[in-house]
Amino acid sequence: MRIEIISGSPNKNSVTYRVALHLQKAITSSTGHEVGILDTREYPLPVIQKVFVSVEATPDPFKPLAERMFGADAFILLTPEFNGSYTPALKNLVDHFPKQHHKAFGIVTASPGSMGGMRAAMQMQQLVYALFGVGSPYMLVTPHVEKKFDAEGNLIEESFRKAVDTFIREFLWLAKKLVSEKVEA
Numbered sequence: 001m002r003i004e005i006i007s008g009s010p011n012k013n014s015v016t017y018r019v020a021l022h023l024q025k026a027i028t029s030s031t032g033h034e035v036g037i038l039d040t041r042e043y044p045l046p047v048i049q050k051v052f053v054s055v056e057a058t059p060d061p062f063k064p065l066a067e068r069m070f071g072a073d074a075f076i077l078l079t080p081e082f083n084g085s086y087t088p089a090l091k092n093l094v095d096h097f098p099k100q101h102h103k104a105f106g107i108v109t110a111s112p113g114s115m116g117g118m119r120a121a122m123q124m125q126q127l128v129y130a131l132f133g134v135g136s137p138y139m140l141v142t143p144h145v146e147k148k149f150d151a152e153g154n155l156i157e158e159s160f161r162k163a164v165d166t167f168i169r170e171f172l173w174l175a176k177k178l179v180s181e182k183v184e185a
């Protein structure tokens with residue numbers, strides 16, 4: 001299964017990205033799944049003008065991004081809280097592509113604050129439904145992210161391991177079910 005983690009922080013020194021690194025390592029080391037990170041900082045997409053409906057119809061500079069978006073079986077959306085919501089960079093990236101029918105979505109937020117991006121997580125649920133995705137009900141809300149993960153994505157607060165493991169286990173269960181249903185259909 002191909003999973004893309006969309007890291008939505010536009011901040012050059014993003015602490016949110018630490019969670020993306022951790023999830024990528026945790027999933028790839030315990031499964032045979034291919035997990036990539038689509039970092040919004042690496043894709044300076046213009047404000048949405050039109051949807052990229054295929055790899056061929058995507059402008060050349062964004063073809064590698066389109067190949068990954070169209071090739072993904074499931075997504076994890078990761079964002080810091082940005083004025084009470086997810087980031088415009090994350091929204092702009094997903095808006096450039098068609099609806100993601102029957103694909104699993106995991107929702108992850110991270111913040112240096114005590115709420116961990118809870119308001120963004122609630123709004124991302126609505127985004128997943130608007131994309132025609134299927135959201136895992138187990139979200140990973142990460143308060144005080146800089147105390148939980150180091151710069152290389154290693155978990156440094158052991159008490160948070162259960163939350164991470166539960167998120168991964170439940171997200172993968174949903175994603176596998178949806179992929180197997182797609183194959184059978």
